[in-house]
Structures are given as C-alpha cells and as structure tokens.
Amino acid sequence: MGKIEDIALFDLDSTLADYSKAMERDYNLIKSPGDPEFEDFMENPPAYLKERKYFIRDRPGWWENLERFQKGFDILNIARELEFMIYILTKAPKSHPAAWTEKANWVRNHIPDARSITITEDKSPVYGKVLVDDYPPYLTGWLANRPRGLAIIPTQSWNKDFKHPNAIKYDGTNLDQVRKALEIAKKRTQREPLDLSCLHQNP
Numbered sequence: 001m002g003k004i005e006d007i008a009l010f011d012l013d014s015t016l017a018d019y020s021k022a023m024e025r026d027y028n029l030i031k032s033p034g035d036p037e038f039e040d041f042m043e044n045p046p047a048y049l050k051e052r053k054y055f056i057r058d059r060p061g062w063w064e065n066l067e068r069f070q071k072g073f074d075i076l077n078i079a080r081e082l083e084f085m086i087y088i089l090t091k092a093p094k095s096h097p098a099a100w101t102e103k104a105n106w107v108r109n110h111i112p113d114a115r116s117i118t119i120t121e122d123k124s125p126v127y128g129k130v131l132v133d134d135y136p137p138y139l140t141g142w143l144a145n146r147p148r149g150l151a152i153i154p155t156q157s158w159n160k161d162f163k164h165p166n167a168i169k170y171d172g173t174n175l176d177q178v179r180k181a182l183e184i185a186k187k188r189t190q191r192e193p194l195d196l197s198c199l200h201q202n203p
C-alpha cells in the first residue's frame with residue numbers, strides 16, 4: 001500500500017493557545033457585580049455578553065499575546081518526536097480580519113517548525129492523518145471526511161461528552177496513550193483503517 005503524508009493538524013484556540021484563560025481574565029476585569037459569572041459557552045447569551053466577548057478579543061494584540069496551552073504542547077512534542085509534519089489549522093472570525101494576521105504571528109513566534117498555516121472558515125475538508133482540536137463540531141466535521149483519521153482532544157469542559165472510535169482524549173496524565181495512538185496513525189498505510197481498539201479497551 002502507498003505511503004501517505006504524515007501530517008498532523010493542530011488547532012490554535014484552546015488547543016495550543018490559551019484562549020479560554022485570556023477570555024475569562026478579561027471578562028472579569030470588566031464584569032459588573034450583577035453580571036453572570038464567566039462561561040466559555042453559554043446557551044442563548046444576552047446580546048450584551050456576546051458583544052462584550054467580541055469587544056475583548058477585537059483589541060489589537062489580543063490574539064497574538066495569548067499564552068501557550070500546555071496540554072496542546074504536550075501532544076505537539078510527541079508528534080514532533082514521531083516526525084509528523086506539523087501543520088496549523090485554525091478558524092478566525094470573519095468580523096475581525098486583524099485576527100488572521102495575529103494568529104499567523106502567534107504561530108511564527110511559538111511554533112517555528114510549523115510547515116504550513118491554514119486559516120479557514122471550514123476545517124472539515126483539510127487533509128491530515130491527525131487532527132488535534134478541542135471543539136466537537138470541528139472534530140465531527142473533519143472525521144466525517146476522514147474516516148481513517150485520528151482525532152486527539154485536549155480535554156476541556158465543553159468536550160467531556162464527545163466520543164468517537166477514532167478519537168483519544170488527553171487530560172494531562174495519559175501521554176502514553178497519546179503516543180501510542182500517534183504511533184498507530186503513523187504506521188497506517190493508505191486505505192488501512194485506523195484501529196484504536198487496544199487503547200479504548202484499556203483506558
């Protein structure tokens with residue numbers, strides 16, 4: 001069987017870059033005593049809270065100054081050790097074109113070995129053997145197009161219920177499982193299914 005390119009796609013926000021921490025910090029700086037407590041994802045938030053989050057992240061430099069998110073970097077370092085090609089796959093807001101530039105600058109500053117940066121409005125058609133991402137709708141869309149792809153998910157409160165036979169979660173303690181899953185993906189040849197059953201049976 002033919003060899004396929006060993007590309008690992010990495011998301012930025014809440015995977016490699018700590019979007020959530022920065023958003024909570026800045027929300028609390030301008031929170032009035034009667035405002036609701038910070039939530040990453042609120043069902044039907046009032047318009048003023050949505051606008052407040054947009055206002056926070058639209059300030060010049062906000063995206064470029066995000067801190068690293070360690071779980072994502074733990075996975076990144078294993079992918080580097082296994083000689084995956086590191087590609088960045090991130091979505092940026094249509095409403096704030098400067099974020100596209102700031103995200104590219106962030107990658108150049110923090111991941112100089114990234115071979116390519118794709119900033120997109122739809123992640124699902126982009127090729128990779130692996131996608132590392134925190135957000136279930138993006139994982140679902142990508143896996144629908146990549147039935148042999150491997151998804152690695154840095155755990156966050158909003159992805160705790162996500163399950164898929166091709167997905168492994170990383171909670172900061174099970175790096176050996178992440179390594180094993182990446183090794184299986186690396187060895188997989190074209191059209192060979194991804195079989196993670198050994199990891200799902202022995203979590």
Ligand SMILES: [Mg+2]
Binds near residue numbers: 012013015135
């Ligand atoms: Mg994300």
